[in-house]
Each structure stands twice: as structure tokens, then as C-alpha cells.
Amino acid sequence: MSAPATTRNQAESPSGPADPSLPTNLRRNAALVPTDTAAGRSLAAVIAILTFLAGLCAGAAEIVATNAGQWQGDVAQEVTIQVRPGPGRDVDADVARAETIAKSEPGIAEARVFSKAEAERLLEPWLGSGLDLSDLPVPRLIALKLADSRSADLKRLRTRLTEALPGVASLDDHALWLQRLSTAANAFVGIGVGMVILVLVATGLAVTFATRGAMAGNREVVEVLHFVGADDDYIARAFQRRFFGLGLRGGAIGAGLAILAFAVAGLLARAARSGPAGQEVEALFGAFQVGLRGYASVILIGVIASLVTGVVSRITVRRFLS
Known part of the structure; x- marks a missing residue:
């Protein structure tokens, strides 16, 4: 026996109004998957922290790659003759x-x-x-x-x-130094990319555990939805929307904090550049400048974190239901 269409529609609406004809103790005024919970806020904070760390890694790798390219270009334009x-x-x-x-x-x-x-x-x-x-x-x-x-x-x-x-005379084209500089820069950039991948994997694991906890806490709701005819795709979409929103919030906060950190660090570096110590540091490590590509990579990490959150939650729900 199937439930009436009105009952099914109300059950399938995560945020729809409760049926006033039902007794008060049977009404459900909350969304199907609550969005503003302690667990949800904690997951958003974890995603924000992980996105912030991934953004720092990506920005640092971009700074190293940019400065290494500038150093290689400058050194490649100069050669040295040594007269003994x-x-x-x-x-x-x-x-x-x-x-x-x-x-x-x-x-x-x-x-x-x-x-x-x-x-x-x-x-x-x-x-x-x-x-x-x-x-x-x-x-x-x-x-x-x-x-x-x-x-x-x-x-x-x-x-x-x-x-x-x-x-007596010999010519040095700095080829060995350029090769070592390129190797070191590529290694640092590779480490940065690896750190970003590890952070995204950690984000996926955190979302997996959070999704399983949310499914366990809403087991009765899921059973009712199955009873009124809701399929697994509908339930997975409901959880995916909830966790995608959390991931989008956490990713935006983390990426914004990373961009703010780089902007503040850049201002401090430019302020210290006027002194002799700042000039020595700039000569040794290069200018502290992320650039548009670096900021774009930080924003992209925030978007990827939110997408990973939504996709992983959907996959976890489907496996849980099956």
C-alpha cells in the first residue's frame, strides 16, 4: 500500500511546511538534513582549516616557481669570464x-x-x-x-x-647552477602540489566520516522516506546539497583567509624592503609576490574542496544505502 501523494510530496520536500492536520508531536518543521548543527559547523571549520593550509602550500609553491623563473632568466642573461x-x-x-x-x-x-x-x-x-x-x-x-x-x-x-x-681565462655560463636551481624549484613545487593533494584527501576522509554520522543520526528519516517511495538518488541528493553547502562555506572561508594572509605578508615584505635587511632577504629569496595566478590557484582549491565535499558525501550515502 502506497502513501497518498500529498504525504509523499511533503516528505520529499526538505524545507517544505509541515502538514497542519498532523498532531504536533508528529510534525517535522526542520529540514530533511539539518544544516545548522554543531557537527555541521565543526565540519565547515575543518574544511576551512584544510583549505587554508592547502592555499598556503599552493601560494608558496607559486612564489618559489615565479622567483626561480626570474632568477633563471636573469642568470641566463649573464656569463662570467675568470682571469687567473x-x-x-x-x-x-x-x-x-x-x-x-x-x-x-x-x-x-x-x-x-x-x-x-x-x-x-x-x-x-x-x-x-x-x-x-x-x-x-x-x-x-x-x-x-x-x-x-x-x-x-x-x-x-x-x-x-x-x-x-x-x-689563464675561462668562461662560466652558470649552467650547473641553473640546473641545480631548476631542480630545487621543481622539487619544492612538487612538494607543494603533493601537500595540496594530501589536504584534499584529508578533506574527503573528514566528509566521509561526517556523512556516515549524519546518516546514522537520520536513519529513521531515511526509513520513512523509503516507505513513502523516495529512492536512493533523492536521499543522496539531499545529503549532497547539505554537505556541498558546508564545503562551499568552509572552502570560501579558508581560501579567503589564505588570500588575506598572503596580502598582509606582501604588505609587510614591501614595508621591510626599504631597510638593508629587507634588501638582503629579497636578494636571497626574491620578492614576496603571489601574483594573479597564485591567488587564482587558492580560489580554485576552495572550489575543489567544496566539490570534493559534495561528491564524497553522495558516494558515501549511496554506499551506506546499498
Whole structure:
């Protein structure tokens, strides 16, 4: 025997008004799946925290990738000639000759010769200041700025330097350093992506347990819905809407907090950049700038978190009902 259509329609409406003809103790004024409960608020808070952490990981990976790309671009536009002093040789003459050879090559936009005092100051971070290095054979450096890395024939320049100044001049194109920088940056970005994936997996697990708890707490309601003819898809959609709303709320809060954290950190970094310490930090780690792509990735994580919440809740309900 099936229930009347009006009773079925009222039961299938999660937020519809209760039938006034029913006794007070049989009326259900709440939604099919309550949205404002302690468990729901706790789940939204967990999703917000996880989204916040995932957003921080994604933003940090974006900062590293951006700065690494800028460093690689800057370093790729410069090469260095090292002129080593030798017994019986005039190092200033060797430096001048190496500079002349470099300037004659196409694609070299600028050549800057480091004086002996400047070369010695480059050793202070390792040897300390106040040392007398006048008796040491400190190599002289020539920094070359490339107009276009594709037009400069560094192989020919290296050959000419070796032929003109054998055992004295050498060319360093920083290829090994660039390779190590690229490897380190890719590893950091990979770790960031892995952390984001782990956070999303943790979000799915939290939603799974919360959905099972909600199903257990609403077992009687589910049985009544089955009795009046509601199918599993309808019940799954009801729970999916509820948990998608919680995920959307938590994802929006977490993503918003992550964006706010990056914005505040960027303002503090720009304020500290005016001092010498801030300039040293920027020179070492690069500018603290997330960029539009970083903010978009944080927002995307919030959206993905809400979608994961809805999909996982639906799958969990279907498995529970089956």
C-alpha cells in the first residue's frame, strides 16, 4: 500500500511546511538534513582549516616557481669570464685582452671588469672581512651581459679565450647552477602540489566520516522516506546539497583567509624592503609576490574542496544505502 501523494510530496520536500492536520508531536518543521548543527559547523571549520593550509602550500609553491623563473632568466642573461693570475704574467693586460675578445663577439651587450678590490670583497662572506688578500692570487672577473642568449655563441667565445689565454681565462655560463636551481624549484613545487593533494584527501576522509554520522543520526528519516517511495538518488541528493553547502562555506572561508594572509605578508615584505635587511632577504629569496595566478590557484582549491565535499558525501550515502 502506497502513501497518498500529498504525504509523499511533503516528505520529499526538505524545507517544505509541515502538514497542519498532523498532531504536533508528529510534525517535522526542520529540514530533511539539518544544516545548522554543531557537527555541521565543526565540519565547515575543518574544511576551512584544510583549505587554508592547502592555499598556503599552493601560494608558496607559486612564489618559489615565479622567483626561480626570474632568477633563471636573469642568470641566463649573464656569463662570467675568470682571469687567473700567473707567474710572470701581467694580470691587468690579460684582463684587458679578455675584455676585448668578449666585446668583439656578437650578442654581448655589456662587459664589466671587476677591480681587484671588488674581487676580494666577493670573498668576504666566506673568509670574513679585515683580511689582507694582496698576496693571494685572487682571480679577476669580467661580467658579460648578453643582448640575446640565442644570438651569443658562447662556445666560440670559450674557444677564443682558451686559445688567446691558455690556462689563464675561462668562461662560466652558470649552467650547473641553473640546473641545480631548476631542480630545487621543481622539487619544492612538487612538494607543494603533493601537500595540496594530501589536504584534499584529508578533506574527503573528514566528509566521509561526517556523512556516515549524519546518516546514522537520520536513519529513521531515511526509513520513512523509503516507505513513502523516495529512492536512493533523492536521499543522496539531499545529503549532497547539505554537505556541498558546508564545503562551499568552509572552502570560501579558508581560501579567503589564505588570500588575506598572503596580502598582509606582501604588505609587510614591501614595508621591510626599504631597510638593508629587507634588501638582503629579497636578494636571497626574491620578492614576496603571489601574483594573479597564485591567488587564482587558492580560489580554485576552495572550489575543489567544496566539490570534493559534495561528491564524497553522495558516494558515501549511496554506499551506506546499498
